[in-house]
Amino acid sequence: MSLDATLWVWKSRIPQKTKGAFKSLKKLVLLSLADRAGEDHTCWPSINRLVEDTELDRKTVVKILAELQEDGLIKDTGERKGHTKQVKVYQLIGVNGREERVPRMEQFQKRNSPKYGTGNSPKDGTGNSPKDGTRNLPIESINESINKNTWFSFKKLKAELSLVTDSETIQRISESPWLEREKNAFEKFNANRNHSDDMMIYHFVDWLLKNMSKYEQPTLATQTNTATAKAGNQKGMSDKQIHAFAQKLSHLPEIASKYAEGNESYEQLAAKLAKKLNNPTDCKKLEPYLRQVGFTGVLNGVLVS
Structure with missing residues (x-):
């Protein structure tokens, strides 16, 4: 898998001539290609593999591959691989890899x-x-200095965390002995990425929520949830949190392909998703996707502890 190729897909914009949910399906196929790309940004998944990855029908996948070539996002290299030597090798066009830096x-x-x-x-x-x-200085010292000691702010970190998790989790992260360790690892991981300070904070929040579980006792969350349920101390997500999660959900390909209609923008889709998050039944259905975008609370309809 090429991380550069995956990031390139997320930043790419499907041409305006493509309408409706089909734009999201094209990005989904493009993500599947990027997921199987090597360091030279070429890939050769079979049609059957793309069908299995995307859960689209074969006819749709073939049509999307042809349109992605017309859009100039991929090209057929002419090379063929696989045991039958009939699988097309595609080149992803426009990926800025490490070699370009x-x-x-x-x-x-x-x-x-x-x-x-x-x-x-x-x-x-x-x-x-x-x-x-x-x-x-050696080149390692130059790379390590990028994005270091300039972007981090506890105030901004807590503000961003408040959009996606509860105050108890924020306090645990702020007081944790492993926060500095994860900060150092995050800085090294992003040493060659020209993120703004705000984007560094944004990605660091996702990084922390993803990694905090390895430092905590496995039973801690269960014990906390059980105690909270017994006490009946449950509260709904704030409007601010619902809006933030709706925005994140609207950019998931699987959500867009399932809920987007016609020429809906991300903002219009987010508004629709916000209404669903306010509905206990619909919110529960969206729980797997909420976990993907960083939700860590206890979900019972729209209730979190």
């Missing part, structure tokens, strides 16, 4: 070449002096 290292090397001047020459100043700092 090499210029940062090239610029670092150029500074000390004869053509561009020597960093430690009298003309340029002494790059390794205590006053100027160390100019000739």
